Amino acid sequence: xxxxxxxxxxxxxxxAELRTALAQRFGAQLxxxxxVRELHGRDExxxxxxxxxxxxxxxxxxxxxxxxxxxxxxxxxxIAYGAGSSLEGHLLxxxxxxxxxxxxxxxxxxxxAEDLTVTVQPGVTRSQLNREVKDAGLFFPIDxxxxxxxxxxxxxxxxxxxxxxxxxxxENVLALEVVTASGEVLRTGTRARKSSxxxxxxxxxxxxxxxxxxxxxxxxxxxxxxESVAAAVCxxxxxxxxxxxxxxxxxxxxxxxxCELLDANAVRAVNAHDKLGLKxxxxxxxxFHGSPAGVAxxxxxxxxxxxxxGGEDFHxxxxxxxxxxxxxxxxxxxxxxxxxxxxxxxxxxxxCVPISRLAKMVTTALAEAEAAGLPHxxxxxxxxxxxxxxYLIDPTLPAERALAEQLNAGVxxxxxxxxxxxxxxxxxxxxxxxxxxxxxxxxxxxxxxxxKQALDPLNILNPGKIFSGK
Amino acid sequence: xxxxxxxxxxxxxxxAELRTALAQRFGAQLxxxxxVRELHGRDExxxxxxxxxxxxxxxxxxxxxxxxxxxxxxxxxxIAYGAGSSLEGHLLxxxxxxxxxxxxxxxxxxxxAEDLTVTVQPGVTRSQLNREVKDAGLFFPIDxxxxxxxxxxxxxxxxxxxxxxxxxxxENVLALEVVTASGEVLRTGTRARKSSxxxxxxxxxxxxxxxxxxxxxxxxxxxxxxESVAAAVCxxxxxxxxxxxxxxxxxxxxxxxxCELLDANAVRAVNAHDKLGLKxxxxxxxxFHGSPAGVAxxxxxxxxxxxxxGGEDFHxxxxxxxxxxxxxxxxxxxxxxxxxxxxxxxxxxxxCVPISRLAKMVTTALAEAEAAGLPHxxxxxxxxxxxxxxYLIDPTLPAERALAEQLNAGVxxxxxxxxxxxxxxxxxxxxxxxxxxxxxxxxxxxxxxxxKQALDPLNILNPGKIFSGK
Numbered sequence: 001x002x003x004x005x006x007x008x009x010x011x012x013x014x015x016a017e018l019r020t021a022l023a024q025r026f027g028a029q030l031x032x033x034x035x036v037r038e039l040h041g042r043d044e045x046x047x048x049x050x051x052x053x054x055x056x057x058x059x060x061x062x063x064x065x066x067x068x069x070x071x072x073x074x075x076x077x078x079i080a081y082g083a084g085s086s087l088e089g090h091l092l093x094x095x096x097x098x099x100x101x102x103x104x105x106x107x108x109x110x111x112x113a114e115d116l117t118v119t120v121q122p123g124v125t126r127s128q129l130n131r132e133v134k135d136a137g138l139f140f141p142i143d144x145x146x147x148x149x150x151x152x153x154x155x156x157x158x159x160x161x162x163x164x165x166x167x168x169x170x171e172n173v174l175a176l177e178v179v180t181a182s183g184e185v186l187r188t189g190t191r192a193r194k195s196s197x198x199x200x201x202x203x204x205x206x207x208x209x210x211x212x213x214x215x216x217x218x219x220x221x222x223x224x225x226x227e228s229v230a231a232a233v234c235x236x237x238x239x240x241x242x243x244x245x246x247x248x249x250x251x252x253x254x255x256x257x258x259c260e261l262l263d264a265n266a267v268r269a270v271n272a273h274d275k276l277g278l279k280x281x282x283x284x285x286x287x288f289h290g291s292p293a294g295v296a297x298x299x300x301x302x303x304x305x306x307x308x309x310g311g312e313d314f315h316x317x318x319x320x321x322x323x324x325x326x327x328x329x330x331x332x333x334x335x336x337x338x339x340x341x342x343x344x345x346x347x348x349x350x351x352c353v354p355i356s357r358l359a360k361m362v363t364t365a366l367a368e369a370e371a372a373g374l375p376h377x378x379x380x381x382x383x384x385x386x387x388x389x390x391y392l393i394d395p396t397l398p399a400e401r402a403l404a405e406q407l408n409a410g411v412x413x414x415x416x417x418x419x420x421x422x423x424x425x426x427x428x429x430x431x432x433x434x435x436x437x438x439x440x441x442x443x444x445x446x447x448x449x450x451x452k453q454a455l456d457p458l459n460i461l462n463p464g465k466i467f468s469g470k
Numbered sequence: 471x472x473x474x475x476x477x478x479x480x481x482x483x484x485x486a487e488l489r490t491a492l493a494q495r496f497g498a499q500l501x502x503x504x505x506v507r508e509l510h511g512r513d514e515x516x517x518x519x520x521x522x523x524x525x526x527x528x529x530x531x532x533x534x535x536x537x538x539x540x541x542x543x544x545x546x547x548x549i550a551y552g553a554g555s556s557l558e559g560h561l562l563x564x565x566x567x568x569x570x571x572x573x574x575x576x577x578x579x580x581x582x583a584e585d586l587t588v589t590v591q592p593g594v595t596r597s598q599l600n601r602e603v604k605d606a607g608l609f610f611p612i613d614x615x616x617x618x619x620x621x622x623x624x625x626x627x628x629x630x631x632x633x634x635x636x637x638x639x640x641e642n643v644l645a646l647e648v649v650t651a652s653g654e655v656l657r658t659g660t661r662a663r664k665s666s667x668x669x670x671x672x673x674x675x676x677x678x679x680x681x682x683x684x685x686x687x688x689x690x691x692x693x694x695x696x697e698s699v700a701a702a703v704c705x706x707x708x709x710x711x712x713x714x715x716x717x718x719x720x721x722x723x724x725x726x727x728x729c730e731l732l733d734a735n736a737v738r739a740v741n742a743h744d745k746l747g748l749k750x751x752x753x754x755x756x757x758f759h760g761s762p763a764g765v766a767x768x769x770x771x772x773x774x775x776x777x778x779x780g781g782e783d784f785h786x787x788x789x790x791x792x793x794x795x796x797x798x799x800x801x802x803x804x805x806x807x808x809x810x811x812x813x814x815x816x817x818x819x820x821x822c823v824p825i826s827r828l829a830k831m832v833t834t835a836l837a838e839a840e841a842a843g844l845p846h847x848x849x850x851x852x853x854x855x856x857x858x859x860x861y862l863i864d865p866t867l868p869a870e871r872a873l874a875e876q877l878n879a880g881v882x883x884x885x886x887x888x889x890x891x892x893x894x895x896x897x898x899x900x901x902x903x904x905x906x907x908x909x910x911x912x913x914x915x916x917x918x919x920x921x922k923q924a925l926d927p928l929n930i931l932n933p934g935k936i937f938s939g940k
Contacts, residue, residue: 114721115824157666168664170673171641186913192822193854194638195891196627196677198898198906198936199918203640203673207666224723251584253694293763352662354585384663421665428668436668443656447925448669454924455917466668 010464011096014053018074022056022098025066029057040081040099044146045089046345046395047430052079052093057101061177061185061216064100068214068460069183071098077463080210082122082149086156087348088429090209094464100214102151108132109217117174117191119219122151129220138222141166144425145334151215156427157207161330164250164383165257165289166223168425173206177217181456191219204451209427210462212455226257226289230299231323232314234306235281239263239366239378241310242282243359246382248305250355254298258287259383263366265340266333266377273336274329284311284382285330287323330379337377337390344375344392347404351415352386352424361418365389365411372403386424412438428466436466480934481566484523488544492526492568495536499527510551510569514616515559516815516865517900522549522563527571531647531655531686534570538684538930539653541568547933550680552619553595556626557818558899560679564934570684572621578602579687587644587661589689592621599690608692611636614895615804621685626897627677631800634720634853635727635759636693638895643676647687651926661689674921679897680932682925696727696759700769701793702784704776705751709733709836709848711780712752713829716852718775720825724768728757729853733836735810736803736847743806744799754781754852755800757793800849807847807860814845814862817874821885822856822894831888835859835881842877844870856894882908898936906936 022030031037032054041051053076058064071078077097084091093099105121108129112118113136120129125147129140141162142153152158154176159168166172175189178201188201205213236242242261249256262270262283271278284306288298303314317323329336338346353361362380369376369389380387389411391404412422412435422435437445449467452459492500501507502524511521523546528534541548547567554561563569575591578599582588583606590599595617599610611632612623622628624646629638636642645659658671675683706712712731719726732740732753741748754776758768773784787793799806808816823831832850839846839859850857859881861874882892882905892905907915919937922929 112824112826114717114826116721117824157664157670159664163664167641170664170670171637180913180917184913186911186917188910188914190886190891190909191824191889192856192885192891192894193825194629194633194640194822194856194894196820196893196895196897197891197902197909198677198915199682199921200627200640200670200673200677201910201914201917203670204921207668207670212669224721226723247584251586251694253696291764291767293767294761297761297763350666352664354582354587354661355663356582356584386662386664415662416660419661421660421662421667423666424662424664425666427666432667439660439667440658440671441656443650443654444658444671445668447650447656447671450924451669451674451921454920 009049009094011050012076014076014096015074018070018076019054021070022054022067026056026063029059031055040101041093043084043086043089043091045087045429045431046347046401047089047092049092049094052099053096055099055101057104059104061179064179064214064216065183065185067098067100068179068181072182072458072460075458076460078214078460079462080151080155080214082152083125083146085146085148086152086429087426088431090156090427090429090465092430094430103149105216111136112191113138115191116222117219118222119217120150121217122149122215124150126150126153133222137225139225140220140222142169142172145331150218154206154215154218155208155210157425159381159425161258161260161381163381164259165255169206170203172221173202173218174221175219176202176205176215178205178213179216180213181458181461189219207427209429209465211452211465212461228292228295229287229289229323230295231287231317231326233278233326234284234311234314235279236283237310239282240359240363242284243362243382245284245306245309245311247355247358249302250383252301254301256286256298256302256383257289260285260330261378261380261382261387262333263378266337266379269336269340269377270329270333273332273339276329285326333379334390338392341375341392343394345395346390346392347401347408349389349408349411350423350426351411351420352384353415353418353420355385357418357420358382358385361414362387364414368407368410372407374400374403384424385420430465433467479519479564481520482546484546484566485544488540488546489524491540492524492537496526496533499529501525510571511563513554513556513559513561515557515899515901516817516871517559517562519562519564522569523566525569525571527574529574531649534649534684534686535653535655537568537570538649538651542652542928542930545928546930548684548930549932550621550625550684552592552622553616555616555618556622556899557896558901560626560897560899560935562900564900573619575686581606582661583608585661586692587689588692589687590620591687592619592685594620596620596623603692607695609695610690610692612639612642615801620688624676624685624688625678625680629851629895631728631730631851633851634729635725639676640673642691643672643688644691645689646672646675646685648675648683649686650683651928651931659689677897679899679935681922681935682931698762698765699757699759699793700765701757701787701796703748703796704754704781704784705749707780709752710829710833712754713832713852715754715776715779715781717825717828719772720853722771724771726756726768726772726853727759730755730800731848731850731852731857732803733848736807736849739806739810739847740799740803743802743809746799755796803849804860808862811845811862813864815865816860816862817871817878819859819878819881820893820896821881821890822854823885823888823890825855827888827890828852828855831884832857834884838877838880842873844873854894855890900935903937
């Protein structure tokens with residue numbers, strides 16, 4: 001088990017002929033201005049890496065295909081860029097190259113309300129998508145903290161607060177259009193809800209972090225807006241009581257829609273950022289979807305479980321506005337937490353374990369963070385067994401980063417021992433490459449590399465991510 | 471669009487040295503008796519192909535690994551065999567080789583009731599698994615018609631009657647142990663319910679039909695046995711009314727657990743086989759899971775939809791025994807149907823389409839079958855958009871087989887036009903290789919071939935399936 005080192009930088013040449021060819025084909029869509037490049041050379045990860053050599057604002061699948069073909073002809077790296085909200089360095093140009101900004105590909109192409117499916121371009125954001133399908137009585141449940149792009153969410157196999165009931169991008173992507181490493185356009189999957197037609201290329205692309213193809217179109221499952229929705233917060237004497245409540249909820253089979261844990265530090269942060277008056281104590285933030293009677297049943301069961309484990313009475317968000325305010329606060333928790341230590345950056349854990357192992361995982365991780373004395377807060381999609389501790393470090397102090405990485409490595413080591421994963425939803429990127437080997441073994445990583453080599457023999461698609469080198 | 475031709479037979483040499491090495495390593499576990507080989511050279515598909523050269527009864531992962539390594543050293547094909555219930559020729563030895571019978575690897579290794587997971591060997595059957603987890607208050611929902619093996623169900627991405635609510639093998643496999651083409655043992659996935667750790671090798675193996683690895687261990691999601699279960703049959707004046715009822719159920723978001731269509735021919739067949747007195751008319755066979763109040767709500771909604779579309783009153787299966795009898799009859803429908811024409815074999819369609827397209831798909835397909843004058847019956851997992859027409863052919867009459875294939879090709883062509891798939895759950899095998907190209911395009915199939923070539927460069931793992939040649 002090793003902590004993650006700083007990524008190696010190995011910029012390749014970016015030939016003048018490629019620059020000329022791109023400028024001829026794309027005109028003002030291409031930018032080599034330093035400010036633009038620097039904007040596309042950062043994400044929410046704590047790494048500093050030189051920016052890409054150029055940025056192309058793609059407007060169509062043909063743009064992407066032509067750009068990839070030109071880059072392939074010169075052996076230059078291509079990095080797809082959605083909303084820039086990834087946390088593990090996914091879009092950093094460790095080998096230089098061409099950044100493909102897909103944010104202008106932001107059309108919702110087809111809403112098939114009668115089939116509960118939608119087809120979108122990769123630059124559509126999750127909030128935009130939900131605005132556009134709301135009038136049809138539908139919603140798309142996957143909601144990472146940031147207002148991420150659907151393309152980026154697909155590429156990192158993202159999830160969020162609703163995954164406990166509705167699944168992750170793995171379960172909700174039906175079909176894709178992909179530009180391959182040679183610039184060919186192909187399709188995977190169909191709009192049918194299930195299929196046994198050959199290898200599951202859709203699932204192979206979901207979570208491939210831009211290393212096997214550039215995703216240019218995504219067909220998703222939608223879900224009917226629930227007839228009835230109820231949200232509540234419940235405070236607990238300690239984190240263990242909140243987690244044990246969650247474990248019992250899941251084991252009892254209650255189809256809870258959201259079950260989020262915030263520790264006292266996280267509650268303090270969202271109170272300050274969103275001007276809320278939540279009790280500063282470990283808290284579960286829950287939501288229930290269903291018919292009115294179904295929601296009443298679910299909440300009765302959950303209240304009983306919580307009460308037995310020391311939870312206080314539920315505080316209900318009775319209006320849609322109050323509910324929206326609470327969930328907005330939850331989605332801001334990461335930014336709210338960062339503001340607890342001005343100028344800091346965060347090293348964030350993302351382990352996910354079988355639900356029965358969660359209480360021990362969380363309490364041990366928090367005790368170690370306390371003992372280390374590093375400012376931190378915890379939020380968690382605990383219904384899935386997934387939680388995040390953000391260690392707030394002063395980026396000018398290498399010792400703090402090393403300490404945070406050491407704490408993270410301990411959390412990961414225990415998660416793997418508990419038959420869990422080093423990353424529930426953020427992906428491997430630059431940051432968790434050693435952990436991937438620890439988790440899945442050298443043989444499985446070798447199999448991943450063999451697939452990468454077969455589909456991208458020149459190693460131009462987001463090189464250096466998931467695993468280093470060819 | 472082409473109909474499927476008979477598979478090409480291209481047996482490779484099976485060297486005497488390999489036979490000797492296998493006999494030395496495995497003793498009486500190896501059989502080259504013609505009767506044993508012939509038993510392993512047939513499945514439920516309508517193809518006749520010479521049997522494998524030898525059959526090995528594997529008892530452990532080490533057996534599988536050693537056998538694959540020996541076969542690899544001689545470039546001999548290896549075919550994994552579970553329960554022999556595949557429908558598309560998956561296990562036929564079109565290039566000869568060694569059949570690995572995995573039925574002795576039939577242990578349920580670990581039940582983690584507290585995490586709703588179970589780990590099994592590949593030879594465990596679905597009914598065995600459910601017997602072993604029932605006392606823990608859990609069940610495994612995926613139920614193809616046959617009592618298939620979990621390994622085979624994983625390899626074909628199987629589903630069944632519960633998929634409308636609980637998903638298919640795609641959604642219910644968490645982790646695998648796999649023997650690679652070189653005889654290496656590796657693991658994919660973990661027991662965590664979600665993960666973003668690198669390429670989704672688990673989903674790549676699910677549905678790979680034994681062509682990328684031999685699955686030797688499977689970790690599955692389990693589900694709590696529902697508190698309340700209700701099953702009912704409802705007869706309709708015609709198939710269209712039954713399908714339109716299904717469409718409205720799905721669109722309304724009712725979490726129905728099972729929603730199966732039987733046409734009048736299928737009802738007649740199960741009546742005869744299972745000594746039931748069901749009304750001979752198109753019928754929906756439904757099941758509802760949940761709390762007592764939740765089930766009452768679901769059934770009220772569904773009864774209202776059915777009544778509006780001409781459905782008769784529900785006939786309830788009020789006791790568990792009656793419910794079991796009805797579902798057993800549904801699971802026997804394929805065999806029951808075959809008995810309608812003694813000595814026949816079946817050519818079976820397996821298309822799956824977006825739900826709004828289902829009524830037109832089904833009625834057109836049935837009208838064409840009627841017009842062609844071939845005996846047939848229809849059963850369908852219509853809640854998923856998936857249905858099967860079995861054309862009952864006299865295997866001694868090539869014209870009947872050609873006619874059935876022609877009808878099937880028409881169904882597939884319309885399904886692909888409707889943005890659906892040629893196979894919802896049976897797989898490609900030998901039978902649907904041309905359809906796979908029609909459905910997904912030459913580029914996607916080339917990508918599948920590139921993956922196959924990368925992971926099995928000697929093409930020893932179930933060669934000739936999904937796509938022909940190297």
